[in-house]
Amino acid sequence: MTIIQPQLNDTFSKKVPKGDDHERLVCDTCDFIHYENPKLIVGCVATYQDKILLCKRAIQPQKGLWTLPAGFMELGENPEEGAAREAWEEAQAKVTIKDLLAVYTVKRISQVHLFYRAELSEPVFSAGIESMDVQLFRWTEIPWKFLAFPSVTWALKDYEKVMGSKHFAPFSNPEPYKDI
Amino acid sequence: MTIIQPQLNDTFSKKVPKGDDHERLVCDTCDFIHYENPKLIVGCVATYQDKILLCKRAIQPQKGLWTLPAGFMELGENPEEGAAREAWEEAQAKVTIKDLLAVYTVKRISQVHLFYRAELSEPVFSAGIESMDVQLFRWTEIPWKFLAFPSVTWALKDYEKVMGSKHFAPFSNPEPYKDI
Numbered sequence: 001m002t003i004i005q006p007q008l009n010d011t012f013s014k015k016v017p018k019g020d021d022h023e024r025l026v027c028d029t030c031d032f033i034h035y036e037n038p039k040l041i042v043g044c045v046a047t048y049q050d051k052i053l054l055c056k057r058a059i060q061p062q063k064g065l066w067t068l069p070a071g072f073m074e075l076g077e078n079p080e081e082g083a084a085r086e087a088w089e090e091a092q093a094k095v096t097i098k099d100l101l102a103v104y105t106v107k108r109i110s111q112v113h114l115f116y117r118a119e120l121s122e123p124v125f126s127a128g129i130e131s132m133d134v135q136l137f138r139w140t141e142i143p144w145k146f147l148a149f150p151s152v153t154w155a156l157k158d159y160e161k162v163m164g165s166k167h168f169a170p171f172s173n174p175e176p177y178k179d180i
Numbered sequence: 181m182t183i184i185q186p187q188l189n190d191t192f193s194k195k196v197p198k199g200d201d202h203e204r205l206v207c208d209t210c211d212f213i214h215y216e217n218p219k220l221i222v223g224c225v226a227t228y229q230d231k232i233l234l235c236k237r238a239i240q241p242q243k244g245l246w247t248l249p250a251g252f253m254e255l256g257e258n259p260e261e262g263a264a265r266e267a268w269e270e271a272q273a274k275v276t277i278k279d280l281l282a283v284y285t286v287k288r289i290s291q292v293h294l295f296y297r298a299e300l301s302e303p304v305f306s307a308g309i310e311s312m313d314v315q316l317f318r319w320t321e322i323p324w325k326f327l328a329f330p331s332v333t334w335a336l337k338d339y340e341k342v343m344g345s346k347h348f349a350p351f352s353n354p355e356p357y358k359d360i
């Protein structure tokens with residue numbers, strides 16, 4: 001498939017391209033169509049023994065709140081590699097990605113979140129550039145009221161449901177949040 | 181999270197933004213960063229009784245070859261809704277999306293493909309605008325040599341492995357194709 005790239009000084013207008021049924025940003029010069037696509041977030045519930053790795057965010061949004069290591073998937077990697085990269089960047093932790101825990105969609109911001117189960121072979125970690133603190137939490141110590149994003153809460157609750165399960169179908173958004 | 185949108189006449193240059201480690205297309209005026217993200221393809225292995233729905237492509241790439249209904253996920257939908265929409269657009273078939281069959285990555289073109297199992301309640305379908313033919317195939321009749329894309333072949337073979345299984349972990353790329 002040939003991809004035409006717009007030149008840097010091209011200008012764009014909103015039009016419905018031929019054969020399409022959605023309005024897109026189309027280049028006025030070369031008809032390059034700037035599709036806006038949902039974005040993939042990749043992350044993990046990473047554990048060491050019975051403890052879960054959480055990062056305290058050093059940046060906005062939700063600075064000061066706790067999150068699972070997660071971020072935008074990059075070009076040239078697969079989701080598992082992206083999830084491991086984020087654990088390294090945010091928590092300086094080397095994790096082994098295991099199975100797919102969940103596929104969540106946040107329609108409002110057009111994001112699809114893939115969360116994996118993962119393991120640390122050693123309790124070695126520290127705050128990466130986007131974190132002000134990284135800790136391992138026992139299940140009973142998780143700071144539920146100070147979690148940064150809904151999908152972090154969902155992933156932790158879904159993680160609990162399959163503790164001890166080897167094969168399971170990944171979760172999607174919990175029932176009251178199907179269309180958020 | 182505030183998203184700054186570039187104005188239509190802004191120009192962009194390649195720079196490494198502060199705190200980042202990749203080169204991005206950055207707006208010269210307002211510092212809007214144009215991230216290039218992997219794209220999500222959503223599709224389904226849709227069945228009626230013991231037959232599988234395939235579409236013969238009417239457009240390039242791979243015109244004339246057979247594919248599962250699949251396409252780019254749009255904004256404002258979740259992957260299941262996108263997969264059902266593609267079955268409608270390409271095969272004029274109303275399908276019920278079931279479980280997640282596979283998450284494949286094609287790194288070379290930065291695509292992540294989510295394939296679901298799906299069912300037609302009636303054998304009602306016809307060629308949509310991107311198809312020249314749509315048919316239900318028995319397993320033994322699948323035109324293996326005339327399938328359009330590797331992920332179509334993978335999805336069909338993975339589908340066979342879990343015929344009759346209710347709960348399973350979704351597949352990823354088959355072993356020799358992890359990094360294609």
Ligand SMILES: [Zn+2]
Pocket residue numbers: 005006007010027028029030031032
């Ligand atoms: Zn152009």
Ligand SMILES: [Zn+2]
Pocket residue numbers: 185186187190207208209210211212
């Ligand atoms: Zn700008």
